[in-house]
Amino acid sequence: MEFEELASIPGVGAKTVERLAELDDPAEAVSEGDVSRIARAPGISEGRAARIARAAIRRRHGDSGAFLATDRAEELYESVLGLLQERAVTAHGRKRLETLYPSASAARIEEVRSFAKGAVEREPTPELLEALSGVEPLESPGGIRVRDRCLATSDAETYAEATDAIPELSVELVDDARDVSDLARGYSTVVVLDEAFAGIELEGDADVRVEPDALSEPAAVVPERTISFFARNRGRLLAAAAVHEAASKLDIGTSIDIDALERALERLTEDGSVDDDDRLRALETAIDDLDAAVSMAEGVANDRLRAAIEERDVTIEGADLLSLVERGAGVDSLLERELSEEFAEAIEAARERLVDAVGVDDYESLARGAFPEEPTFPVEHDGRVIDRLREELSADRDRRATRLKREVAEELRGMRGPAKALVDAALELDVELAVSRFSRDFDCTFPVFGGSGIEIEGGRSPLLDVAFEDVEPVDYGIEGVSLLSGVNSGGKTSTLDLVGTVAIVAQMGLPVPAEGVRTRRFEALHYQAKTQGTLDAGAFESTLREFGSLVEGAEGRLVLVDELESITEPGASAVIIAGILEALAEEDSTAVFVSHLAGEILDATDADANVSVDGIEAVGLIDGELCVNRSPIKGHLARSTPELIVEKLADEGDDSENEGSQTGFYSSLLGKFEGNSD
Structure with missing residues (x-):
């Protein structure tokens, strides 16, 4: 990916490309979705870096990025992402997980599924998680300046070449041996680049070396160039080595000799000096x-x-x-x-x-x-x-330190690339383990893609405010357009959230929190959350316009709506919802509308429209608490909470020895409920 390609990523303008150019390899960072590296570019926040990485992925897969079509859909995704990020140990892992998002692209879904299927096999042992806590992305050392050595030459062209090739050292122009001798009094080592000075004799113990080929091997003259990288990242590399040792059974793969790396690093201090002599x-x-x-x-x-x-x-x-x-x-x-x-x-x-x-x-x-x-x-x-x-x-001291640095630099020569791969593999392992922990913590399984709707077996939402093990499993299948009825606090909204969560996680390419799921690949998720109170005229009109736009291109979408009737008067709401359902049914959408007006909506719906009703049924009241079957019953209009209470009062009257007007009153009320349900 060249700079021209970076500029072609949606949302990446000329200024952003200039900022990315400050990175060592911006094209690689973006193509790999490395949020941490992207965020090191000046003026680019972590949030912005994640958006750039996602945009690059979407461009690669021809993904519009429009799957999450509403605020509520975004909220569900953010909640799922939060659960994943809580299970990452490193900051890099948490940022990297932000590149996982629900997509309508089959290629992107399959790309992540392939990764996730390997990830869930990883075992997140306590030792491994503890080792990961010290791993961070590698950093490039700042500008290095070495003041105890210098280069010397009598040739102006060589002077310019040396200045460019070895900027860490001062380069001095000399005319004769006297000039070299003067330099030797101010530097512990003088490296002369001219063959003409071979055999030079100086007074005292000056360390003067004639090395005409020094510019071809800068690391030999400036071992700090090699060492500074390893010294700066010493703790990170040792932590990554510990991860690989703890993960020896996981076969995460590395080409580096970890024992040799650890021996060399043990000789170094974080300031780049050698500490074992x-x-x-x-x-x-x-x-x-x-x-x-x-x-x-x-x-x-x-x-x-x-x-x-x-x-x-x-x-x-x-x-x-x-x-x-x-x-x-x-x-x-x-x-x-x-x-x-x-x-x-x-x-x-x-x-x-x-x-x-x-x-x-x-x-x-x-x-x-x-x-x-x-x-x-x-x-x-x-x-x-x-x-x-x-x-x-x-x-x-300076001469001995330089000699020791050369020894360590020689040991580390050729290890920089493998060391980077070592750390990258450890950080990627953290991402894999986060997915594995998510899958294990929420009893997930990979969904099967196919069919015309979504079928959930034993689904449990990880977003409820109760311990996951206490969540009752739900079976629910949706094909076409359905109304979901049920008692207050019976679980209609949480069922809607479960459906939305399963759809999001499935199209992120990850395993879903259910015993089994079969689902179509939806083009978008449109989730309309419950409206708080009746809308004024302007807001009401805006909501209708939103649904008008929705039904025009709703084919292949999953539409979830929670109690839309609250936007206006009940009578008008039933008519409006019926019209929306009819339009969605014609567009081959998969939709669930939660409503307390299911009966009224069905009455207002065209008899030829393919709209069904499902119900979350309360089987009764026990000690004043609802006893509910959380799995919706297909083709069933659930009874309301008031009907259950009236039934309870009528039954209590029938069982009482004292018959009276109250018993007849409750029975009469119950008859009206039953009449309305016929």
């Missing part, structure tokens, strides 16, 4: 503690001299004192004459303390030179020697 640690400690060590060494020498002076009676005869004054001598001369042995011992103690504090081989001689033999009080170190010691320790 004793000499490197000794050098770093010596540098960090050098000022304190010098101060302590001075203290040792001065304490010893002070004690010696306090213990000694020094006598100076007048001639000697006059001689010292005439020569301009001071306390140093006095120390040399009277306390030479004690001074020597104090200096030696200071030297030993400093050498011991530095603690690095090869630097004893230089450290001892920090305290000269000339007597003085108080004893002071030679700052020039300490500066040189610091410089040499630092250069040694």
Whole structure:
């Protein structure tokens, strides 16, 4: 997918393409539906990233994206998506699940079904879920700048090439060996790119390398280029490795040597340094503690001299004192004459303390030179020697750190691609496990596509405000246009929600919460939620226009409507609903209208119209509570709650020994209900 193709995705304009261009591989991120990567583009939120990913999928499958035709249908989808996302461990998994949506495209449904059938076989063990908690998408390290090395060349063309090829290092122009020598005093390592400098001899311990081929292998010169990626993502990679170890029986597939990766990562710190070398640690400690060590060494020498002076009676005869004054001598001369042995011992103690504090081989001689033999009080170190010691320790540290980095970089060479695949597989496993957990938690099965309606066997809605195990299973089949009648609180709306949920989940390509489902592939779901109160004239007209547009192109749609009669007066509602049902029946739609006016609507419906009535029947009242058969009965107009109560009162009167006017009254009322139902 090129940039031109990105611009062809619905909703992706020129500015969005510019923002996506900031990603490493925007075409791959979009084509794979990687919401996390898309959201890293500047100015693109996670919600926007999910919309871009879905739009790309829809474009690939020729999907209009119009399956969810109403707000209530969108609400059901969001609820289902929320249940899926609750079962993902990683933030990436939750974002990735947003690319699953109900589609009218057979190809898209089958694409997800194929993925989901493998996913439900995954076993979400506690160990696996715990390991996933540390996995995140890999990040690219920021700009790397290395200041302890430089490149040197006398050729302007090579200079330009080096600047482009290895921007992490400074590139310096030199004319001769003297220029190189000057550079070596400021850098721990100088890499000379010109063959002409081969055999160059410099004073001191400067690390100067003549490597004409250095630009062909930048990682050898700048191992940080390789290491920084792994250091930045160290925790993520170790977590992904743990996932693969916990999922060893799942065969999620990886081409990387995980043991080798873990060994290399264990040597790294998150700042990109190598942390498993004793000499490197000794050098770093010596540098960090050098000022304190010098101060302590001075203290040792001065304490010893002070004690010696306090213990000694020094006598100076007048001639000697006059001689010292005439020569301009001071306390140093006095120390040399009277306390030479004690001074020597104090200096030696200071030297030993400093050498011991530095603690690095090869630097004893230089450290001892920090305290000269000339007597003085108080004893002071030679700052020039300490500066040189610091410089040499630092250069040694930098050279050793670079060598160690090269070793680790060599171990990690070629692992970046497989490491990315390792993390991607772990993150994708989280998505699969979320689908598996959804399927297991809600006793799901894959639907069978076919037929002209939808048939649900043992369906249980996961959206009810009760524990799922307490939800009563419902059997319900819809073919053509039906009215659904039933008592108040009998489950009509929850049955409608179940039908809508099953249709949405099925056309997401996922297993549905039922023992079995056969369904047609619907073009759209139009779910009209229950209206709160009678509508005013304007809202009423708008609602009629909405249904007018619906019935004109309703073929292949699933239409669910909850108590439309509340929009206006009952008499007018029955007539309007009857007209809508007749139109839907002619358009080969699958529709269910929940209504308390089912009888009145049937009376107003054309006898030739193929409109049936189903009923959620209450079998009676027990202790004032309805006892309901939640599965609708086909071809049955359910009795209302008032009729059940009147029947109960009439039955109680018949069983009473005291017959009276009340019993006759209840029986008479019951007869009117029964007459209306004939």
